[in-house]
Amino acid sequence: METVIPVHLPQHPYQISICPGGLRQIGLLMAERAALTPGQRVLVVANPNVFRYYGDAVAAALTQAGFSVFDCLLPAGERYKTLKSVQKIYDAALAHRLERGSAIVALGGGVIGDMAGFAAATWLRGIPVVQVPTSLLAMVDAAIGGKTGVNHPQGKNLIGAFHQPRLVLIDPETLQTLPKREFRAAIAEVIKYGVIWDVELFEQLEAAPRLDQLRSLSPELLLEILVRSCRAKAEVVGKDEREAGLRAILNYGHTIGHAIEALTHYRVFNHGEAVGLGMLAVGELAVELGYWSRECADRQANLIQKAHLPNRIPPQLNPDQVIESLQADKKVQSGHVRFVFPTGIGAVKLVDQVPSDAIARALRKLQVS
Amino acid sequence: METVIPVHLPQHPYQISICPGGLRQIGLLMAERAALTPGQRVLVVANPNVFRYYGDAVAAALTQAGFSVFDCLLPAGERYKTLKSVQKIYDAALAHRLERGSAIVALGGGVIGDMAGFAAATWLRGIPVVQVPTSLLAMVDAAIGGKTGVNHPQGKNLIGAFHQPRLVLIDPETLQTLPKREFRAAIAEVIKYGVIWDVELFEQLEAAPRLDQLRSLSPELLLEILVRSCRAKAEVVGKDEREAGLRAILNYGHTIGHAIEALTHYRVFNHGEAVGLGMLAVGELAVELGYWSRECADRQANLIQKAHLPNRIPPQLNPDQVIESLQADKKVQSGHVRFVFPTGIGAVKLVDQVPSDAIARALRKLQVS
Numbered sequence: 001m002e003t004v005i006p007v008h009l010p011q012h013p014y015q016i017s018i019c020p021g022g023l024r025q026i027g028l029l030m031a032e033r034a035a036l037t038p039g040q041r042v043l044v045v046a047n048p049n050v051f052r053y054y055g056d057a058v059a060a061a062l063t064q065a066g067f068s069v070f071d072c073l074l075p076a077g078e079r080y081k082t083l084k085s086v087q088k089i090y091d092a093a094l095a096h097r098l099e100r101g102s103a104i105v106a107l108g109g110g111v112i113g114d115m116a117g118f119a120a121a122t123w124l125r126g127i128p129v130v131q132v133p134t135s136l137l138a139m140v141d142a143a144i145g146g147k148t149g150v151n152h153p154q155g156k157n158l159i160g161a162f163h164q165p166r167l168v169l170i171d172p173e174t175l176q177t178l179p180k181r182e183f184r185a186a187i188a189e190v191i192k193y194g195v196i197w198d199v200e201l202f203e204q205l206e207a208a209p210r211l212d213q214l215r216s217l218s219p220e221l222l223l224e225i226l227v228r229s230c231r232a233k234a235e236v237v238g239k240d241e242r243e244a245g246l247r248a249i250l251n252y253g254h255t256i257g258h259a260i261e262a263l264t265h266y267r268v269f270n271h272g273e274a275v276g277l278g279m280l281a282v283g284e285l286a287v288e289l290g291y292w293s294r295e296c297a298d299r300q301a302n303l304i305q306k307a308h309l310p311n312r313i314p315p316q317l318n319p320d321q322v323i324e325s326l327q328a329d330k331k332v333q334s335g336h337v338r339f340v341f342p343t344g345i346g347a348v349k350l351v352d353q354v355p356s357d358a359i360a361r362a363l364r365k366l367q368v369s
Numbered sequence: 370m371e372t373v374i375p376v377h378l379p380q381h382p383y384q385i386s387i388c389p390g391g392l393r394q395i396g397l398l399m400a401e402r403a404a405l406t407p408g409q410r411v412l413v414v415a416n417p418n419v420f421r422y423y424g425d426a427v428a429a430a431l432t433q434a435g436f437s438v439f440d441c442l443l444p445a446g447e448r449y450k451t452l453k454s455v456q457k458i459y460d461a462a463l464a465h466r467l468e469r470g471s472a473i474v475a476l477g478g479g480v481i482g483d484m485a486g487f488a489a490a491t492w493l494r495g496i497p498v499v500q501v502p503t504s505l506l507a508m509v510d511a512a513i514g515g516k517t518g519v520n521h522p523q524g525k526n527l528i529g530a531f532h533q534p535r536l537v538l539i540d541p542e543t544l545q546t547l548p549k550r551e552f553r554a555a556i557a558e559v560i561k562y563g564v565i566w567d568v569e570l571f572e573q574l575e576a577a578p579r580l581d582q583l584r585s586l587s588p589e590l591l592l593e594i595l596v597r598s599c600r601a602k603a604e605v606v607g608k609d610e611r612e613a614g615l616r617a618i619l620n621y622g623h624t625i626g627h628a629i630e631a632l633t634h635y636r637v638f639n640h641g642e643a644v645g646l647g648m649l650a651v652g653e654l655a656v657e658l659g660y661w662s663r664e665c666a667d668r669q670a671n672l673i674q675k676a677h678l679p680n681r682i683p684p685q686l687n688p689d690q691v692i693e694s695l696q697a698d699k700k701v702q703s704g705h706v707r708f709v710f711p712t713g714i715g716a717v718k719l720v721d722q723v724p725s726d727a728i729a730r731a732l733r734k735l736q737v738s
Contacts, residue, residue: 083452094523097696122491125518125529126611149494154463160494161530242495327466 003223005230007144008238012164016144016230018223022171023057026132027065030103034130034166038066041102045089045116047076050108050134053177058107058132070096074115078266081111081150083159089119103128103166109135109182110142110271114157117148121163131165134174136186136214137272140193140229143168145237145247156258162242170230172222175214183214185272187307188253190225192279193232195300196249199346201228205303212308249348252340253279256363259325263317269310276309277366284362285354286341296345312366319363323356372592374599376513377607381533385513385599387592391540392426395501396434399472403499403535407435410471414458414485416445419477419503422546427476427501439465443484447635450480450520452528458488472497472535478504478551479511479640483529486517490532500534503543505555505583506641509562509598512537514606514616525627531611539599541591544583552583554641556676557622559594561648562601564669565618568715570597574672581677618717621709622648625732628694632686638679645678646735653731654723655710665714681735688732692725 002019015033022029030036042062046055051073062069072092074085089104098104106116106129113131120129131143149160175183187205194202204224210216217225233250240247257278261269269277283300286292304311326337339351371388384402391398399405411431415424420442431438441461443454458473467473475485475498482500489498500512518529544552556574563571573593579585586594602619609616626647630638638646652669655661673680695706708720 083456087452090521090528094521094527122518122528122530124527125516125531147494149491152459152463158463158493159459159491161491162494 003227005227005234007164007234009164009241014165014167016168016170016234018170018172018226018230020172022169023054023132023174024061026058026105026130026169027061027063027067029169030062030067030130030167031065034103034128036067036103036128036130036166037101040067041096041098042067042069042105043089043092043096043098043102044069044071044105044107045112045119046071046073046107047112048073049076050112054107054134054174058105062105074112076111078111078151078271081115083150086115086119086150089116090123093119093123098123098127100124100127103130105130105132106143107132107134108138109133110138113138113142114148114160115150117146117163117165118150118160121148121161126163128166129163131168133168133170135178135182136175137182137189139170139226140186141189141233143170144230144233146241156262164241170226172226175222178214180213181270182272184212184307184309185270185276187211188272188276188279188304188309190229191300191303191307192252192275193229194303195279195342195345196252196340196348197232197236197346198228201225201232202299202303202345206299208306211303211306248338248350249340252342252348253282255326255337255339256281256322256359259322260313260317262325263321264314268314273310276304276307277311277313280304280311280366281313281359281362282339282341284365285339285358286343288358288362289341289354291341291343291349291351296342299345300342313363315367317367319360322363323359326359372596374596374603376533376603378533378610383534383536385537385539385603387539387541387595387599389541391538392423392501392543393430395427395474395499395538396430396432396436398538399431399436399499399536400434403472403497405436405472405497405499405535406470409436410465410467411436411438411474412458412461412465412467412471413438413440413474413476414481414488415440415442415476416481417442418445419481423476423503423543427474431474443481445480447480447520447640450484452519455484455488455519458485459492462488462492467492467496469493469496472499474499474501475512476501476503477507478502479507482507482511483517483526484519486515486532486534487519487529490517490530495532497535498532500537502537502539504547504551505544506551506558508539508595509555510558510602512539513599513602515610525631533610539595541595544591547583549582550639551641553581553676553678554639554645556580557641557645557648557673557678559598560669560672560676561621561644562598563672564648564711564714565621565709565717566601566605566715567597570594570601571668571672571714575668577675580672580675617707617719618709621711621717622651624695624706624708625650625691625728628691629682629686631694632690633683637683642679645673645676646680646682649673649680649735650682650728650731651708651710653734654708654727655712657727657731658710658720658723660710660712660718660720665711668714669711682732684736686736688729691732692728695728
């Protein structure tokens, strides 16, 4: 049972394949769908944990399809998403003589996907990359759309490139090994797609008895979540590859989320948790400024609570620091922070001029309980 | 007196402006031709030598046109073309809060252009860059076509990205401060355009009384050299932005040239000198394998000699090492080195299967005098 979602980019169209057991067919899929030539070299980039689970299966499937397989293991965690880690991929690329027709396979979560994608974007000025996300967050977000990059010591994702994958292969079976906290964090992004794009997805999440762990989801709901989230991302990216306009709506909750992540040194919240907090903050802001109804904001808050995601900002986090940090965010346009405000369920609007004191009030609301 | 050469790229067309005194108009040109908005931030990247000569004029012209100007100075020399130097540009970009509408101005030779271009390609996943080449080599080659990048400790230009400039501004007056050795090295690339693309340029070079220093060229010949070289590069790039086919002809002499540069640790020959040697070697190879006439190869050798470019490879350089180094070059396709062979003056052919022993013989010919 495979579901294929096309990403319609005129320069480099590709497919998202959602396929239980798909890891074991990766070699064939790469030859057939990604226009890669068996005989070529493939560098599998992963962290040691993920590689222990899936490395052998992937390497075997690639070897069987005729590829020459090498691997490059990098330490796990957002704080290793640095140029230094990318340099290790470059060293492996050189050692294993990757050529322009060789490929990098990014096997893992968003951190690995971003770094392996950036290395592929910049090795020999660009070699093919196949994204094989093994976390729910990477499946529904990072693996699709070609954003790659690493963090600067003073800001997330400041260094990067657009580099579309040749193929995104999603094997839901890999989610069995996903830690619960990672699962919940991803649900924040799924809720985001509901708010910004897909009211039916939002309602399906509302109808689910629980959202806090994978095994409490029915297989049908999990598939719906994957397919609808990937489709939302693919549709938005297909209309705006380079974030000239529409694609900015995917940043709903992210601008404040990034600031919260950075100010807590990426140690308190993971990405999805921070995005959840950002969505709550922006939701409050949108209500205060008259863009969104209190009822919609409460429905969003209920879903976030149902996913057991954090819904309070640590009291020691100073809202003024958050606002200052927003200024350094790369979405800043001429000094103004651009916000994505929901205007309904499945509908949003970009707003440029948001008063700092309103932002501070919204943040403070999330500090008192 | 301005000559404008268009670069016809459907996604991002731009102009090469060859304009004596153009540095003093850079602000206006950037606003008018590069679609950059006065009021925005501009980071001028240069080395201290070039900045001492032209920094003030450029900063004044940008300020006068309404831009906010900052600078980032990097040490001069190919051996500083590293990720470490690029990180300094990132730090400056962060310190001066470059946004997506901000621009980087690459003021200098090819090293600065490549690094500043790569930083622009990868900061916030791509911000505008304006190339202002101040060396003849950068004017006729590196500044045009969007190739950016840095060296890996074990190979030249292995890390990089395609990132087209918004504008290339060539002010021939900056050549007055160019060291003689740099001038000669650039003439190697000019001769290359004659061999691969423009027989009239080749014949004009043959007709010149001298080619070894700038002041022995007539102003008319200098302009012809600039215009015809830039046009050749623009035409080739316009037909093949990403080096899928035709653009490979620009690498004539470069594959062996890169190997010679690398094996002499970038200390014996500069880029142009190494390319000159590469052209001589490939010329011999093309004659031996029956692609080129002895007469054409001698005409090329005469021009290289007239430019006082090196025409002998150091005896301690082992041809076998050169051949091994070719294997690590990024133009390698499935283990085969691709050569650009001249077939006349102004005409070339790509050849994939070249016997190693023939390469070694051609190199040895250049070692004995």
